[in-house]
Each structure stands twice: as structure tokens, then as C-alpha cells.
Amino acid sequence: MSIQLVxxxxGDALVTSLRERILADEITAGTAVTEASVATEYKVARQTAKAAIERLVGEGLLERTAHRSARVPMLDEARVRDLYFARGVIEVRAYELLAGRRLLTPEALTAHEAFRECSTNSDVAALVQADVAFHRALIDSLESDRLSRAHSVIINEIRLCLAQVQNAHLLAPAEIAEEHQTIIAAIRDGDVPGAGQVGLEHLEHAERNLLAHLRG
Amino acid sequence: MSIQLVxxxxGDALVTSLRERILADEITAGTAVTEASVATEYKVARQTAKAAIERLVGEGLLERTAHRSARVPMLDEARVRDLYFARGVIEVRAYELLAGRRLLTPEALTAHEAFRECSTNSDVAALVQADVAFHRALIDSLESDRLSRAHSVIINEIRLCLAQVQNAHLLAPAEIAEEHQTIIAAIRDGDVPGAGQVGLEHLEHAERNLLAHLRG
DNA sequence: GTGAGATAACTTGACGAACAATTTTCGGGA
DNA sequence: TCCCGAAAATTGTTCGTCAAGTTATCTCAC
Structure with a gap:
């Protein structure tokens, strides 16, 4: 048995790099991401750039219509509502299932602690990252590839929204950490409806803040 | 205002055609779907075929590792379990939400009637199609693009499984129609936990039948 | 000056050919 | 029979080209 290399x-590296840059708001919403510009920037063939862009369009991180350049989608109210609604459908049921099994993995607990530590300093990007990691860890606990994948796509698009309002301090880290704690507690107690309820409130809270900032 | 042409x-047409052929079990599991074969079959450039294959890989309808040909994935127990689990997470919560709103669209009711009519004759493919249409209509009632999309990906992969056991009559049409009826009734009555419960049982029923056939 | 229409520039859609890297297949030798 | 190396097949990636559609620009009539 030989040792496996990673x-x-x-093409994969290109997608990864572009995705990171988009989620970091380094490629800002509205600006055109043309096949030619990506190709010259990364010194790859236009075909390669095209393929990468198409994959990101599939993920919802870029938007494009025929014969027009791809762009990072603009943050708008309908989008935020749809994203949080879809996310809620998945996460609420997931938390109920976790509570039913009293399933708390070390990964989830570690992610929770990591967020707590992050919440003391004020690096917004790191905070968003840790928050996402926590929710992702909970979903991953269910060990369903398909569910994790579906969740990941939605979460990435939400990260896009959060990146676009990064400057605004619409996050109260301590409060979020507390809400995370109540989710964990409900799961640990096997409180099925409770886990769904606090999970839902946590998401609605985040959605409200995002919408308020969008209008204000 | 000019009249819009569709x-x-x-590339899109190619993806559509391949998807249909895969879901119709015309392209059987295990056989290689090479870029060259698709290109010559449809008389398109290899790049075009490659792009189409990559999109289908993204949908889970084809599988591929680097430098190896894409294949329609083989039906296996773990896959069925994962698919129905993920589907359940989405549909159960969706039915609860529909019940909470007492939301039954004409489309959903029409789809239910269509399935009923289908259930008298014995065309398995049409039956699967109608069943999928019913569940899709319920999810679409929530009017969330992201949720419908996530659900659609999973449903398509399930259709793949059903196609592979098409010969077996693991479906009791009348029974399925009855279960659909109970889901509709629960939604109409605003019975939130009931809608989730009967929806879950409906899915578990289908999953059990599929797994039993897989082993037997 | 302004608006409409023609024109040019830009961008994507699709193709063909080519070469490298990798996997698979196959045939021959121990 | 089993293993190994060569050949074939397949994907990864690039370049160049043309067509088709979109956007920007410019001109000209009013």
C-alpha cells in the first residue's frame, strides 16, 4: 500500500481561490468577473476560467445570464429572506433530530468553544467564520453527505451576504454565543421541540439584524 | 415591450438530454460516460461534452474521480439511506410549515389527482414521475428557490435509484395515493406535528421497500 | 443639446487541434 | 499463473478561431 498524496x-485550485476571494468580499458585488480577466489574472486558459466560473455559478456565488459577464450577486431583501428560510428548514429539523439522539460531537463542542474565544476580540471575519463552523459542525454531526452539501451551499451564500455588511457591527458576539449555548443545552437535554425552537429563534434573530441593516 | 423568446x-440542451437519459435508465449504472463518446454521439466539441458531464457530476447524477471516466453511480444501501435521510429533513419540516399555514396550492392538489389517475394503469415510469411531481409541488408551494433547488437535487438522485429497480413492482400505487391523501389532510387541518409525522412515515415506507428490494 | 440609429468594442458560446499526465488494457516473459 | 512494461484510452489544460449576442460609443438629423 503506497502513501496517498493529496x-x-x-481547475479545482482556481475554484477554491475564487470562492475564498468572493467570500472575503475581495471580489465585490456588482463588478464583472469576465472569463478573460480571470484567465489573465491567474495565467490560465480561458476554458479553465470559464469552467471555474460555471461551477461558482452553480454554487450561487456568482450570477450570470447568457452572453453577459458573471457578477457577485447583490445583497437584497428577497435573497436574504429566501436564504434564511431555506436554511431554517434544514437546521430546525436537524437540531430536533440531534436532540432526539442527544447527539453532541466533540467537533461541535470544540466549534462552540472556538466561537466563544473569538467573541472576545473584534475581528468580524473570524467571528463569521467561527459562527459558520459551529452550525456546520452541528449539521455534519448527522453524518449525511447530501444534507451537509445542501446546507453548505446555502451557508456559503449567506456568508456572501455577511461579507457585504462586514463593516457594520450587526453582531453581538456574546449574545450569539449565549444562543449557541441554549441550542447545545436543548440537544443535551433531549428537548426535541425546544432545540428546534431556539434554533429557529437564533436564525430569525440573525435574519432580522441583517434585514434591518439592509434597510437602514 | 418585445415578445420574449425561449x-x-x-450546452444546456446537452445537459437536459443526458439527464433525461440517465433518469430513464437509458444510460445504465456502471457504464462509462466518456467525454469523447458524448462528443461524438451528439456531434459536439469535447469541451462542450466535458462541461455537461461536470454539471451532472455536480448534481450527483454522475460520479467521477480525476482522470477517470464518469459513470452513473451504483445503487447501494448507504446511498439510499443518505438520500432518504436528507430528503426527510427537508420534507418533514416543509410539511409542518405547510400545515402551519394551511397552505395547499392548486398545483399540489392537481398533482395529487394526477397521481391518482396514474395509479390505475401500471406504467411504472409514469407513476414515479407523478409521485415526484406531487412531492415537488408541495415543496414548491413554499416558494423558496433555494429550498426547491436543494430538494430537486436530492429527488433527482432518488429517481436514479428508482429507475434502477424499475422492473420490480415495489410500489403499491393505491397505498401511496392514500398516504399522499393523509399528508394533504393533515396540512388542510393545520395539524403541524401530524403533517410531519405522516410525511416521515411515507418516506420511511418508501425507503424500507427500496432497501428490501436491494437486499432480496 | 438631445435622441435615435449605426458602428465598434467587448464578451461569451462553441469548435478544432494539440500535448501532457494519468489510468487502463494488453501482451509477453519468468 | 503472475508480474511487468509498452501501447491505448481518457482526462487536464492550453491555444487559436469564429460566430453570436451585449454594451458602449459615436455620429447625424432634428
Whole structure:
């Protein structure tokens, strides 16, 4: 048995890099992401750039219509509502299932602690990252590839929204940490409806803040 | 205001055609779907075929690892379990929400009637199609693009499983129609936990039948 | 000056050919 | 029979080209 190496094709690396840059708000919403510009920037063929853009369109991180350049989608109210609604459908049921099994993985608890530690300093990007990691860890606990994948797509698009309002301090870290704690407590107690309820409130809270900032 | 024409690029049409053929079990599991074969079959460039294959891989309808040909994934127990689990997370919560709103669209009711009519004759493919249409209509009632999309991906992969056991009559049409009826009734009555419960049982029923056939 | 229409520039859609890297297949030798 | 190396097949990636559609620009009539 030989030792396995982890390799990555140019195309995969390109997608990864672009995704990171988009989620970091380094590629801002509205600006055109043309196949040619990506190709020259990364010194790859236009075909390769095209393929990467198409994959990101599939993930919802870029938008495009025929014969027009791809753009990072603009943050708008309908989008935020739809994203949080879809996310809620998945997460609420997931938390209920976790509570039913009293299932709290070390990963989830570690992610919770990590968020807590992050919440003392004020680096917004790191905070968003830790928050996402916590929710992702809970979903991953159910060990369903398909569910994790569906959740991940939605979460990434939400990260996009959060990135676009990064400057605004619409996050009260301590409060969020507390809400996370109540979710964990409900799961630990096997409180099925409670886990769904506090999970839902946590999401509604975040959605309200985001919408308020969008209008104000 | 000019009249809008519906056009479709070669690539889109190619994806659509391949998807239909895969879901119709015309492209059987295990057989290689090479870029070259698709290109020559449809008389398109290899790049075009490659892009189409990549999109289908993204949908879970094809599987591929680096430098190896894409194949329709093989039906296996873990896959069925994962698919029905993920589907359940989405549909159960969706039915609860529909019940909470007492929301039954004409489309959903029409789809239910269509399935009923289908259930008298014995065309398995049409039956699967009608069943999928019913569940899709219920999810679409929530009018969330993201949720419908996530659900659609999972449903398509389930259709793949059903296609592979098409010969087996693991469906009791009348029974399924009855279960659909109970879901509708629960939603109409605003019975939130009931809607989730009967929805879950309906899915578990289908999953059990599929798993039993897989082993037997 | 302004608006409409023609024109040019830009961008994507699709194709063909080519070469490298990797996997699979196959045939021959121990 | 089993293993190994060569050949074939397949994907990864690039370049160049043309067509088709979109956006910007410019001109000209009013």
C-alpha cells in the first residue's frame, strides 16, 4: 500500500481561490468577473476560467445570464429572506433530530468553544467564520453527505451576504454565543421541540439584524 | 415591450438530454460516460461534452474521480439511506410549515389527482414521475428557490435509484395515493406535528421497500 | 443639446487541434 | 499463473478561431 498524496487540479485550485476571494468580499458585488480577466489574472486558459466560473455559478456565488459577464450577486431583501428560510428548514429539523439522539460531537463542542474565544476580540471575519463552523459542525454531526452539501451551499451564500455588511457591527458576539449555548443545552437535554425552537429563534434573530441593516 | 423568446444553448440542451437519459435508465449504472463518446454521439466539441458531464457530476447524477471516466453511480444501501435521510429533513419540516399555514396550492392538489389517475394503469415510469411531481409541488408551494433547488437535487438522485429497480413492482400505487391523501389532510387541518409525522412515515415506507428490494 | 440609429468594442458560446499526465488494457516473459 | 512494461484510452489544460449576442460609443438629423 503506497502513501496517498493529496493533489489538486488547476481547475479545482482556481475554484477554491475564487470562492475564498468572493467570500472575503475581495471580489465585490456588482463588478464583472469576465472569463478573460480571470484567465489573465491567474495565467490560465480561458476554458479553465470559464469552467471555474460555471461551477461558482452553480454554487450561487456568482450570477450570470447568457452572453453577459458573471457578477457577485447583490445583497437584497428577497435573497436574504429566501436564504434564511431555506436554511431554517434544514437546521430546525436537524437540531430536533440531534436532540432526539442527544447527539453532541466533540467537533461541535470544540466549534462552540472556538466561537466563544473569538467573541472576545473584534475581528468580524473570524467571528463569521467561527459562527459558520459551529452550525456546520452541528449539521455534519448527522453524518449525511447530501444534507451537509445542501446546507453548505446555502451557508456559503449567506456568508456572501455577511461579507457585504462586514463593516457594520450587526453582531453581538456574546449574545450569539449565549444562543449557541441554549441550542447545545436543548440537544443535551433531549428537548426535541425546544432545540428546534431556539434554533429557529437564533436564525430569525440573525435574519432580522441583517434585514434591518439592509434597510437602514 | 418585445415578445420574449425561449432559447437554450447547446450546452444546456446537452445537459437536459443526458439527464433525461440517465433518469430513464437509458444510460445504465456502471457504464462509462466518456467525454469523447458524448462528443461524438451528439456531434459536439469535447469541451462542450466535458462541461455537461461536470454539471451532472455536480448534481450527483454522475460520479467521477480525476482522470477517470464518469459513470452513473451504483445503487447501494448507504446511498439510499443518505438520500432518504436528507430528503426527510427537508420534507418533514416543509410539511409542518405547510400545515402551519394551511397552505395547499392548486398545483399540489392537481398533482395529487394526477397521481391518482396514474395509479390505475401500471406504467411504472409514469407513476414515479407523478409521485415526484406531487412531492415537488408541495415543496414548491413554499416558494423558496433555494429550498426547491436543494430538494430537486436530492429527488433527482432518488429517481436514479428508482429507475434502477424499475422492473420490480415495489410500489403499491393505491397505498401511496392514500398516504399522499393523509399528508394533504393533515396540512388542510393545520395539524403541524401530524403533517410531519405522516410525511416521515411515507418516506420511511418508501425507503424500507427500496432497501428490501436491494437486499432480496 | 438631445435622441435615435449605426458602428465598434467587448464578451461569451462553441469548435478544432494539440500535448501532457494519468489510468487502463494488453501482451509477453519468468 | 503472475508480474511487468509498452501501447491505448481518457482526462487536464492550453491555444487559436469564429460566430453570436451585449454594451458602449459615436455620429447625424432634428
Amino acid at each position: 493533489t489538486q487540479s488547476v | 432559447t437554450q444553448s447547446v
